[in-house]
Amino acid sequence: MPPTISVQQLSKTYQVPEREGGFGAAVRGFFKRKYKDVKAVQQVDFKIERGEVVGFLGPNGAGKTTTLKMLSGLLHPTGGGANVLGFTPWELNPEYLRSMTLVMGQRNRLSWDIPAADSFLLNQAIYRIPDDEYKKTYKELDELLELEPLMKKPVRNLSLGERMKCEIAVGLLHRPKVLFLDEPTIGLDISGQARIREFLREYNKRTGATILLTSHYMADVTALCERIIIIHHGQLKYDGGINELSHKIAPFKLIGVILAESNSHDLSKYGTLVQNEEDWEKQYIQVKAEDVTRITSKLLADLPIHDITIADPPIEDVIEQAFNS
Amino acid sequence: MFLIIKRLWQVNWAEQWQYRANLIMYLLYWLVSPIIYLAVWTSIAKVKGDVNGFTVNDFTTYYMVLLICDQITSNIIIHTFAYKIQDGSLSGELIRPIHPMLTNALVNNVAFKMLTIMGLVPVWFILFFLFKPDFSSVTLAGVLLSIPAMVLAFFTGFLLSAAITSLAFWTTRVYSIHEFYFALILLFSGQFVPLTLMPQVIQNITQYLPFQLLIYYPVQLILGKLSAEQITQGYVMSFVWFGISLLFFNWVWRNGVKRYSAVGA
Amino acid sequence: MHTLKLLSAFFKVNVQMALAYRADTVVNILLNLMWLGWELLSLSIIFNNTETLGGWGIGELIALLGVFRLVNTMMIALIWPNTEKFNQSIRDGSMDYTILQPVNSMFLVTFSRITVWRIWDLILATVLIVVGVNMSGGTTTALHILTFILLAITGTLIIYSLWIVLIALTFWFTKFDNNVTILQALMDAGRYPATVYPVWLRVIVTFIIPIAVATTIPLQALRGELASGQILMFVAISVASFWVASKIWKAGLRQYSGASS
Numbered sequence: 001m002p003p004t005i006s007v008q009q010l011s012k013t014y015q016v017p018e019r020e021g022g023f024g025a026a027v028r029g030f031f032k033r034k035y036k037d038v039k040a041v042q043q044v045d046f047k048i049e050r051g052e053v054v055g056f057l058g059p060n061g062a063g064k065t066t067t068l069k070m071l072s073g074l075l076h077p078t079g080g081g082a083n084v085l086g087f088t089p090w091e092l093n094p095e096y097l098r099s100m101t102l103v104m105g106q107r108n109r110l111s112w113d114i115p116a117a118d119s120f121l122l123n124q125a126i127y128r129i130p131d132d133e134y135k136k137t138y139k140e141l142d143e144l145l146e147l148e149p150l151m152k153k154p155v156r157n158l159s160l161g162e163r164m165k166c167e168i169a170v171g172l173l174h175r176p177k178v179l180f181l182d183e184p185t186i187g188l189d190i191s192g193q194a195r196i197r198e199f200l201r202e203y204n205k206r207t208g209a210t211i212l213l214t215s216h217y218m219a220d221v222t223a224l225c226e227r228i229i230i231i232h233h234g235q236l237k238y239d240g241g242i243n244e245l246s247h248k249i250a251p252f253k254l255i256g257v258i259l260a261e262s263n264s265h266d267l268s269k270y271g272t273l274v275q276n277e278e279d280w281e282k283q284y285i286q287v288k289a290e291d292v293t294r295i296t297s298k299l300l301a302d303l304p305i306h307d308i309t310i311a312d313p314p315i316e317d318v319i320e321q322a323f324n325s
Numbered sequence: 326m327f328l329i330i331k332r333l334w335q336v337n338w339a340e341q342w343q344y345r346a347n348l349i350m351y352l353l354y355w356l357v358s359p360i361i362y363l364a365v366w367t368s369i370a371k372v373k374g375d376v377n378g379f380t381v382n383d384f385t386t387y388y389m390v391l392l393i394c395d396q397i398t399s400n401i402i403i404h405t406f407a408y409k410i411q412d413g414s415l416s417g418e419l420i421r422p423i424h425p426m427l428t429n430a431l432v433n434n435v436a437f438k439m440l441t442i443m444g445l446v447p448v449w450f451i452l453f454f455l456f457k458p459d460f461s462s463v464t465l466a467g468v469l470l471s472i473p474a475m476v477l478a479f480f481t482g483f484l485l486s487a488a489i490t491s492l493a494f495w496t497t498r499v500y501s502i503h504e505f506y507f508a509l510i511l512l513f514s515g516q517f518v519p520l521t522l523m524p525q526v527i528q529n530i531t532q533y534l535p536f537q538l539l540i541y542y543p544v545q546l547i548l549g550k551l552s553a554e555q556i557t558q559g560y561v562m563s564f565v566w567f568g569i570s571l572l573f574f575n576w577v578w579r580n581g582v583k584r585y586s587a588v589g590a
Numbered sequence: 591m592h593t594l595k596l597l598s599a600f601f602k603v604n605v606q607m608a609l610a611y612r613a614d615t616v617v618n619i620l621l622n623l624m625w626l627g628w629e630l631l632s633l634s635i636i637f638n639n640t641e642t643l644g645g646w647g648i649g650e651l652i653a654l655l656g657v658f659r660l661v662n663t664m665m666i667a668l669i670w671p672n673t674e675k676f677n678q679s680i681r682d683g684s685m686d687y688t689i690l691q692p693v694n695s696m697f698l699v700t701f702s703r704i705t706v707w708r709i710w711d712l713i714l715a716t717v718l719i720v721v722g723v724n725m726s727g728g729t730t731t732a733l734h735i736l737t738f739i740l741l742a743i744t745g746t747l748i749i750y751s752l753w754i755v756l757i758a759l760t761f762w763f764t765k766f767d768n769n770v771t772i773l774q775a776l777m778d779a780g781r782y783p784a785t786v787y788p789v790w791l792r793v794i795v796t797f798i799i800p801i802a803v804a805t806t807i808p809l810q811a812l813r814g815e816l817a818s819g820q821i822l823m824f825v826a827i828s829v830a831s832f833w834v835a836s837k838i839w840k841a842g843l844r845q846y847s848g849a850s851s
Contacts, residue, residue: 126596512631
């Protein structure tokens, strides 16, 4: 079976007009515009199999949204190709549009002035969903997201978390086989994020849908995805298991130490000191993975250790390091 | 006080200048009706020789002068202020030690006026060459006399519109009320046709309303169509209506602000 | 068939919205009646001073007012609210969702907002046309009425096409949210027969912003003033302009999705 999503050498270069300030420059610019090429996505390759949940990571401006927009069909690439469910996305084949969804955390699909229920029915008509199937899907979504109490209120009266639930639900009414989610939990509080996450996991399990999502919240990614793809400056930096990531590009461990006495000892000779604001009692030293045993025993021998821990560094830091290398 | 107005002017001029493209569109929008009325009435006068004594040239000069007078005496306060009351952003202005309507909004309107008049001048001359009106009845004295009359009319019109805008303190349907007010102006100011061609009933009512001061009176003044007695009468009316609208606005505004702060918006 | 289903879905959503603002709807209907009163009054003032306007009698002007109101209703019920929504969706990016829906985007952009209460204006306009035609007491034949209806549709289609072009320009010039003001501004020129206007104005409202094509011309057909060649020409022009407009719309979408860059 061919992969659900396959991307070959996908590239997107924007031409951005260069503008100088001032009236004269504006007039000159009108006749002869200078353009600057911005390479948003550069020759990216990856394949995603049916039913996978993949986290798509990278700092702001790395090209995540551009890639998602190309895969959903909103943008034409400037080079390379992509195939999703057997379709070329940017041909905007109605059948393709009916089998995938794009949910953007910062955009609204629902009408503000009317209850979500009415927007749902409108989408039923747009996606040509038969009544019985619509009822079935709605029931399922309601079970998972507890939509019913929200449906009768005008959307503008809903809280951000409630609205996001409805936004996601309306994007899933037509039972898409592929979900592109761009920051689906943005702006939500911790419990709100957790609910959406739980829902997505359950939805993936029940329907076998393929999910590609971007998020700023690492917890989203660690909870949902076994595999991650990282891009930076438009280039693919990593594609693989989330657990292998630290071994592959940052084979480091963190040793956390609480000393029995005052913190007068200088730990920097054992490894790089790392700041950790959440746990200021502990001091963290970053060391190479192969040195962990040696340094730990040395620490235990040299210093009055009260407590010692060994852990993988937080994924944020690993990615950060990968980008800066 | 002078410094405040100067600063307000700078800010509001810059703001209106930002929107100059919108302004041109507004000007275009506003120009169409008088030109159509002009075309309709001159085409009738052409066929019949005159309409109740109005010749083709009488109509042409009437609407050409009307373009200027209407632009000077009208205002856009409803569009620049009512939303501030509705969305609560007025609060910030209320705590400043100057009157939000009679300084900031007023200066903003004047800045807007200056820009539209700048835009109107070239358009007016194009129309002048298209319609070739004969302005021989216009006298310098009439023009000079019309200036204070138009300034008074602007203030009267501004205060009345400001009072209607202030109804936003009570109702969300202030734009509908304003639409009704706009229809009154259309009916009683002479915008559609010189008032003497309106039905007698309307002419009678017009005497007791301020609207003809906005358009009909200054236009007739400039065209030199009024006797000394009529001119004096018009000026007396102008001052009386200015006084009435000032009192009216103050009353509405004071009660409105009281209500606004009581609701705690 | 599916199109009808979709239309009725849009209609339902918009009825919901109108119900959410019930009191406003009543006020709007009252204001609409007020303007009708003013329009009739202004016609009576004109015809107190003359028997014909540009060769047209009062009955014909009332019928013209009816046609004008038909076109105007389309503007107010569909074009203006959807322009507002369109400009908004370009600004906040929700245009993305419109493009990704499996329905013709031009259709979505045209019908997603409907000012429902305006429908009654269609009835009012029809009454005006019937009364006007009867008052003019001419010898209107069934053929004239048919060509009138045909040309009212083609004229409307031409204005609609112009609208599509104007909003499609926003794909190229993102800051172009004055896109329809020119159409709005010249709308009022449709109230009177274009034949009374000076030549330059007649040229503008016939060829550049063709309001008269949807108002004066159908009425001329009703009076039997148009030759069959002219009628065919207007039909051809409207089909052509619709075709051009949908091409420009598609090019705009390509521009939006960056195909050209």
